[in-house]
Each structure stands twice: as structure tokens, then as C-alpha cells.
Amino acid sequence: MNVSEIIDTQKLKNIPSSYSTFGWTLLILGVLLTVISFAVNPRHASFGLIMTLTFVATVGIGALFWVGIEYLSSAVWSTPMRRPFEFISGVIPLLIIIAVPLLFNMKTVFEWTHRTLYKDDPALLLKAPYLNIPFFIVRTILVFLVWWLFYYLIIRNSRKQDTTRDQNLTTKNIRLSAGFIPVFGITITVFSIDWLMSLTPDWYSTIFGVYLFTGAAIASLAFATLLIVKLNEKNLFPVKLTSDHYYNLGTFLFAFSNFWAYIGFSQFMLQWYGNLRDETIWYIPRIHGSWAVVSIILVLVQFLVPFFFLITKPAKMDPRRLVFISIWLLAAHAVDIYWMVMPVYSPDRAVFALSEVAFLVLSVGILLSVFAYKAKRNNMVPIGDPKLQRGLEFHI
Amino acid sequence: MSERTLYGITALFDAPGKILDASKAATSEGYKNFDSYTPYPIHGLDNVMKLKRSYIGIVTLILGMTGVISLVTFTWWANSVDFPMVTGGKPYFAWPSYVPLMFEMGVLFGAVSTVIALLAIWLGLPRNSHPLHDTEFMKKVSDDGFGICIEAKDPKFDQKQTESFLRSLGAVNVEPAYYEAQSFTLRQLVLDPKFIIAIIVVAVVSSATVYWGLNKMLLIRPWSSLNDQEKVLPETRSEFYPDGFAMRPPVEGTVARSQMPYEFTANDLASAGKYLANPLLPTPQVMRVGQREYNTYCSPCHGYFADGDSRLQGQFPSPPSLHTDSLRLAPDGLYYSVITNGFQGIMPSYARQIPRDERWAIIWYIRALQKSEHVEASVAK
Numbered sequence: 001m002n003v004s005e006i007i008d009t010q011k012l013k014n015i016p017s018s019y020s021t022f023g024w025t026l027l028i029l030g031v032l033l034t035v036i037s038f039a040v041n042p043r044h045a046s047f048g049l050i051m052t053l054t055f056v057a058t059v060g061i062g063a064l065f066w067v068g069i070e071y072l073s074s075a076v077w078s079t080p081m082r083r084p085f086e087f088i089s090g091v092i093p094l095l096i097i098i099a100v101p102l103l104f105n106m107k108t109v110f111e112w113t114h115r116t117l118y119k120d121d122p123a124l125l126l127k128a129p130y131l132n133i134p135f136f137i138v139r140t141i142l143v144f145l146v147w148w149l150f151y152y153l154i155i156r157n158s159r160k161q162d163t164t165r166d167q168n169l170t171t172k173n174i175r176l177s178a179g180f181i182p183v184f185g186i187t188i189t190v191f192s193i194d195w196l197m198s199l200t201p202d203w204y205s206t207i208f209g210v211y212l213f214t215g216a217a218i219a220s221l222a223f224a225t226l227l228i229v230k231l232n233e234k235n236l237f238p239v240k241l242t243s244d245h246y247y248n249l250g251t252f253l254f255a256f257s258n259f260w261a262y263i264g265f266s267q268f269m270l271q272w273y274g275n276l277r278d279e280t281i282w283y284i285p286r287i288h289g290s291w292a293v294v295s296i297i298l299v300l301v302q303f304l305v306p307f308f309f310l311i312t313k314p315a316k317m318d319p320r321r322l323v324f325i326s327i328w329l330l331a332a333h334a335v336d337i338y339w340m341v342m343p344v345y346s347p348d349r350a351v352f353a354l355s356e357v358a359f360l361v362l363s364v365g366i367l368l369s370v371f372a373y374k375a376k377r378n379n380m381v382p383i384g385d386p387k388l389q390r391g392l393e394f395h396i
Numbered sequence: 397m398s399e400r401t402l403y404g405i406t407a408l409f410d411a412p413g414k415i416l417d418a419s420k421a422a423t424s425e426g427y428k429n430f431d432s433y434t435p436y437p438i439h440g441l442d443n444v445m446k447l448k449r450s451y452i453g454i455v456t457l458i459l460g461m462t463g464v465i466s467l468v469t470f471t472w473w474a475n476s477v478d479f480p481m482v483t484g485g486k487p488y489f490a491w492p493s494y495v496p497l498m499f500e501m502g503v504l505f506g507a508v509s510t511v512i513a514l515l516a517i518w519l520g521l522p523r524n525s526h527p528l529h530d531t532e533f534m535k536k537v538s539d540d541g542f543g544i545c546i547e548a549k550d551p552k553f554d555q556k557q558t559e560s561f562l563r564s565l566g567a568v569n570v571e572p573a574y575y576e577a578q579s580f581t582l583r584q585l586v587l588d589p590k591f592i593i594a595i596i597v598v599a600v601v602s603s604a605t606v607y608w609g610l611n612k613m614l615l616i617r618p619w620s621s622l623n624d625q626e627k628v629l630p631e632t633r634s635e636f637y638p639d640g641f642a643m644r645p646p647v648e649g650t651v652a653r654s655q656m657p658y659e660f661t662a663n664d665l666a667s668a669g670k671y672l673a674n675p676l677l678p679t680p681q682v683m684r685v686g687q688r689e690y691n692t693y694c695s696p697c698h699g700y701f702a703d704g705d706s707r708l709q710g711q712f713p714s715p716p717s718l719h720t721d722s723l724r725l726a727p728d729g730l731y732y733s734v735i736t737n738g739f740q741g742i743m744p745s746y747a748r749q750i751p752r753d754e755r756w757a758i759i760w761y762i763r764a765l766q767k768s769e770h771v772e773a774s775v776a777k
Contacts (some may be wrong), residue, residue, distance in 0.1 A: 273484065
């Protein structure tokens with residue numbers, strides 16, 4: 001295999017500076033907006049920051065999940081596109097920075113931190129050994145540390161392969177991924193329970209971790225698809241990706257949009273049918289008043305529209321439609337997180353203020369600037385990966 | 397012998413790459429009525445053959461949606477129009493619980509109808525054969541060969557020219573395919589005795605299997621454990637008891653749990669009043685039970701305040717007020733007897749509806765009502 005024949009080495013680190021400029025602008029603007037929103041309304045801003053943390057964490061860890069799945073299943077088609085996922089997962093070390101202001105500020109958002117409020121609630125007393133501030137902080141740090149550890153090891157091996165061309169590094173990463181995927185399943189559940197479920201501390205749902213996972217898988221895939229298709233269509237990607245590669249990305253977007261609807265509906269239907277106080281308590285604010293409108297919009301944007309938009313084969317292969325639906329699904333994930341978090345802050349009616357704007361600007365800013373930063377310093381395709389050649393020859 | 401008609405020229409290739417090249421060549425040569433046969437799907441074949449996008453997907457969508465809509469219509473009609481019934485405290489049309497059914501029906505209708513539509517439209521059901529069926533060519537391409545067949549109805553078709561064209565593509569074997577035109581008329585196939593016998597055999601075998609499975613197989617031993625008990629069946633004699641009855645009457649004087657019999661005859665109000673006393677104390681709990689039971693069972697006729705102002709006035713004889721002096725001074729046992737046995741054929745017995753203790757609780761409540769209308773002036777102050 002002669003790498004230089006199939007790879008345009010000029011373009012390996014040639015990400016246009018507009019990505020970086022745009023990303024950094026949004027990042028600085030987002031930080032400013034967040035600081036201002038903290039000055040205006042600290043409680044509202046804390047909820048906004050929880051949304052930012054969830055969005056960035058789900059996209060970051062979701063991207064690492066796709067990398068792990070690629071190694072674990074020895075997938076070939078996605079090898080030329082693996083690097084964008086690795087770049088996106090570069091946000092993982094930053095998660096703790098987003099979480100710190102919240103860890104110092106827990107009493108403003110988490111109801112369970114106020115022991116006196118639930119002196120008489122036996123369910124919450126039972127949860128007290130889990131839901132207490134020291135253990136929460138320990139868990140958060142542990143989850144981020146485990147994510148960072150796997151991120152560091154997997155990405156390091158992948159990067160080392162660019163120069164050494166050592167095939168054993170692929171084997172090592174397959175073993176690492178085999179460890180990472182189950183750990184990922186547990187840690188994302190812990191993350192979802194700690195940061196989202198505990199906002200409604202007396203709510204029970206055993207499927208919530210999976211629900212957040214589906215969102216993470218869609219959002220990270222949508223973000224990567226957006227960047228991959230954009231770069232490839234502008235002829236900035238070092239290798240030529242075909243519509244067959246696009247088709248697989250579109251198929252996964254379609255599949256995970258359906259999977260999200262399946263999990264979300266399972267949770268809703270079981271709790272609606274059971275009609276128990278400990279379960280419906282989460283849905284009651286979300287199906288009344290203006291939150292009901294948000295719920296319907298959520299079903300539309302994250303399931304029904306993508307379903308009919310992506311159902312045909314040409315739609316999954318068309319770069320313009322893929323770019324559109326990627327942005328659409330990223331926005332849908334933002335709506336999803338908004339719908340999970342904000343009814344706790346304002347149960348009576350939907351709110352949209354500075355904190356929500358800060359959430360959107362800051363999340364996109366972090367993700368884009370980290371991507372641009374990583375893309376400028378690393379090769380855009382894994383040039384040493386033994387699967388690369390076959391990945392480029394892939395056709396359906 | 398019937399006449400043999402030329403169906404087309406078949407050509408066999410030995411590699412999937414060659415069939416792609418051959419199909420491409422045939423298309424660029426201008427052939428339209430040809431088909432490529434492969435043992436497994438080969439990606440890209442549609443493109444080189446310049447096939448139009450199949451519309452089977454639209455058929456599936458429409459039929460799948462038909463399934464969904466018919467399910468929704470049926471469940472709506474059954475649960476909210478024909479037999480409205482509250483299930484689990486949900487509305488009649490509880491749509492979230494129908495969503496799994498909608499999904500199932502969508503998949504079922506979509507899948508089954510797609511197969512039927514494929515057979516009917518593309519293969520021409522009830523035609524059950526194809527000119528290439530049972531040929532060496534078809535055997536080869538459904539095993540390890542890759543074939544192409546240019547049909548005789550193609551406007552560019554010319555037997556010699558097409559044959560040499562296919563040979564020039566590097567085919568392993570080029571052969572014309574013939575069929576007997578007669579054997580492809582519809583009528584003959586449907587009325588074919590073999591076909592009719594096959595249908596009859598299938599019908600007989602399947603119904604016999606179902607009958608045997610449900611009526612005979614389930615009674616064979618490993619399954620029949622519950623049928624096979626040591627017990628006296630209905631309409632048979634017990635061999636254990638000399639009188640032949642399997643059921644024994646209870647011992648004389650047996651009293652069932654919590655079923656204390658009433659000691660006096662129904663009309664003996666005097667004895668009841670004399671010997672029965674209220675076993676309960678008028679605690680708040682007892683008064684609450686008494687109020688609840690009184691309001692449930694007694695108030696429809698006696699009124700909420702025992703004034704005899706029945707809500708059923710005019711439909712039912714009104715009982716007297718319970719505030720008369722004679723009734724106020726009547727003993728508890730008399731009330732108990734009346735609740736238990738009914739009164740003069742007008743008030744029915746409430747022994748089945750109201751347990752003993754609750755009857756006594758009602759009597760305490762009646763006493764409280766009576767006291768409330770006869771308050772001494774000194775107490776009222």
C-alpha cells in the first residue's frame with residue numbers, strides 16, 4: 001500500500017482557519033454570556049450550565065463511543081472518518097472545568113442537597129447514602145477521570161500509529177475498547193442519574209441512562225457527520241469519501257433517531273400506564289401548559305421529521321441533505337436536553353432567556369474550537385491504520 | 397409435441413466482476429430486455445444495468461400505513477364506540493398503549509403485503525413458473541454461477557448476433573433458452589389436477605394436524621398431568637364413602653368463620669331488644685365507620701339526618717323519622733334486629749351487605765343523630 005497515492009498529504013492538517021475563528025468567537029461569546037447570566041440570575045444560569053455540561057459531555061463521550069465501537073467491531077467503512085470523532089472527543093478533559101462552577105454551587109440547583117426539605121420523605125431518605133454532596137463530587141470526578149483515561153489511552157495509540165505504522169496498536173485499542181464499552185454504559189448511566197435525574201430526586205426510571213445514551217449517540221454522530229461531509233464536499237478532506245460512506249452515516253443517524261424514539265416512548269408509556277406518583281412526577285410538568293408544546297416539538301424534531309426525511313436511500317447519500325439533517329439533529333439534542341433540565345427550574349411554563357442562549361453559544365463554541373484545535377495538530381485521517389485502504393475502497 | 401419458442405440467449409460467467417462488466421456492455425450495446433442472475437446480491441448491478449428505482453418501497457409504506465390506520469380505527473371503534481370500557485383508569489381512547497400495536501401492525505402489514513405484492517406484480521401470480529425455470533442455466537446461477545439472459549423480445553435481438561456478442565464478453569457457456577408457450581397460460585395452471593390435489597392435501601394435512609394437536613396431543617401423558625388426578629369426577633360415585641357422595645356435609649352445629657348466626661327469630665323484636673347489647677364503644681373510629689355505612693346504605697331511604705326524608709321519595713314507601721320518642725328510647729338490640737332481618741317486609745335485610753360490627757357502628761351513629769336533635773337547653777347553652 002502506498003499511502004501517498006490515496007491520501008492528499010497536503011490536506012492532512014489543513015483545516016481552514018475559519019473553523020477555528022468561528023469556534024473561538026462562539027466560545028468567548030459563550031463564556032461572556034454565561035458570566036453575565038450568572039450575574040443576572042444565578043439559579044437560572046446554573047441550570048443553563050447543566051445543559052451545557054450535558055450537551056458537551058454527551059457529544060464528547062458519544063464520539064469516543066463511536067471510536068470504541070469501530071475498534072471493537074473491526075469496522076472498515078468508518079476508518080477514514082475516525083479522526084473527526086477522535087477530535088470531537090477531545091472535549092472530555094474539559095468537562096471538569098464546566099462542572100466546577102456547578103460543584104461549588106450545588107445548593108442552588110439540586111433539591112436533595114437541602115436535607116431539611118425531605119425530612120418526611122422515606123424515598124429520599126433511602127436515597128440519602130447515594131445522593132449526598134461528598135459522594136456526588138467523588139462520583140463526578142471519578143466518571144470524568146475514567147472517561148479521560150480511556151480517551152487518553154485510545155487516542156494516544158491511534159495517534160502513535162500515524163508514525164510507527166504498528167499494527168499491534170490496533171489490537172491494543174481493540175482490547176481497550178472492549179474494556180471501555182461496558183464502562184461507558186455504566187458511567188453514562190451514573191452521569192445521567194447524577195446530573196439529570198437527581199434534579200427531580202424522587203423520580204424513578206430504570207431506562208434513563210439508555211435514553212441519554214441514545215441522545216449522545218445521535219448528537220455526536222450528527223456533529224461528526226456535519227464536519228465530515230462539509231470538509232469532504234469542499235474538497236478539504238485528505239481522502240475522497242464516496243456516497244457509500246455517506247450512506248452509512250445517514251443510516252446510523254436514521255437508526256439512532258428511531259432508537260431514541262423507542263427508548264423515549266418506552267419510558268413514557270410504562271410510566272403513563274403505571275400511573276404511580278414516583279414515576280409520573282417527572283412527566284406531569286412536561287405534559288402540561290407550554291411544556292406540552294415543547295414535548296410535541298421534541299417528538300417532531302428528534303423523531304418524526306428525521307424519520308421521513310432520511311427514510312429513502314437517496315436522502316442518506318445526498319451531502320446537502322445530510323448536512324441539513326445533522327444540524328437539525330444537533331438542534332434536536334439541544335431541545336432534548338432543554339426538555340430534560342428546564343422544567344425543573346420553571347415547572348409552570350417554558351422559559352427562554354439569556355441562560356439558554358449562553359447554553360447554545362457556549363456548547364457549540366467549545367465543541368467547534370476543540371475540533372479545530374485538534375484538527376490543526378493531528379492528521380485528519382489515520383494514515384497508519386491497516387484498515388484505511390479497505391475503508392477507502394468500501395462500497396455498499 | 398408442442399411448439400418450442402425462443403425465450404432468449406443465456407450466458408454464464410464464473411466471477412461476480414464479469415457479470416458487472418457484461419451487464420455494462422449489454423446496456424451500452426443498447427439491449428433493454430435483459431436480466432442478470434446472481435446467487436447473491438451484487439452491489440452496483442442496479443447502476444450498470446441502469447435500472448429505475450424500484451417502487452416496492454412505496455408499496456410497503458402504503459400497505460404498512462394501512463395496517464397502522466386500520467389498527468387505530470379498530471381500537472378506537474372497539475374501545476370508545478362499540479364497548480366503551482375504562483381500563484386502568486385511562487381514557488377510552490388511550491392512544492399511548494396502542495403505539496406498540498400500531499408498530500406491530502405496521503410491520504406485519506408492510507412485510508406480508510410486500511411479499512404478496514412482489515409475487516403478484518413482479519412474478520405474475522398465479523403463474524407459478526418462468527421460462528428459465530428448471531433449466532441448467534437457472535440451476536447454475538442459483539448455485540455458483542453468474543448469468544445474463546438477453547430476451548428475444550428485445551428490439552435489438554438477433555439470435556446469431558447476440559450469441560456472438562455474449563461470447564465476445566468472455567462467457568463460459570452461451571446457450572439459447574426455449575419454452576413451451578402452451579404451459580404458460582393461466583387457466584391450465586389453476587385447473588391443473590396436480591395443483592388442485594396439492595391444495596387439497598395441504599388443507600387436509602393442516603386441519604388434521606391442528607385438530608390432533610388441540611384435541612389429542614394435549615391429552616397425551618407428559619402434557620396431561622392436570623387431567624389425570626385422583627379425584628371423583630362429576631356424575632360418578634365415590635368408592636370411599638358408603639353413601640357414594642364425595643362431598644361431606646359439615647358437622648352439626650358448625651359455624652363458618654366470622655359468620656355468627658342471629659340468635660332470635662326475625663319477628664322476635666322484644667327478645668332482641670332485651671338480650672342484645674352494642675359490643676362496640678363509641679370511639680371516633682367507630683363513629684366514622686358508622687357514618688360511612690349509614691350514608692351508604694341507610695341514607696337513601698332514611699335521609700342523611702334520619703328524618704325519613706328519602707331521596708327515593710315517591711318511588712318507595714318513606715320510612716318513619718327515627719327521632720320519635722318511642723324510637724329514641726328503643727333498645728339497641730331492636731335496631732340490630734331490624735337491620736339484620738328487615739322490617740315488616742318493607743325494609744329488606746342488610747345482613748349480606750353490612751358485617752355485624754358495622755351494623756353496631758351504624759347504631760352508634762343513629763344514636764348520635766338522635767342526640768343531635770334532642771339537645772337539652774342547659775347543654776346547648
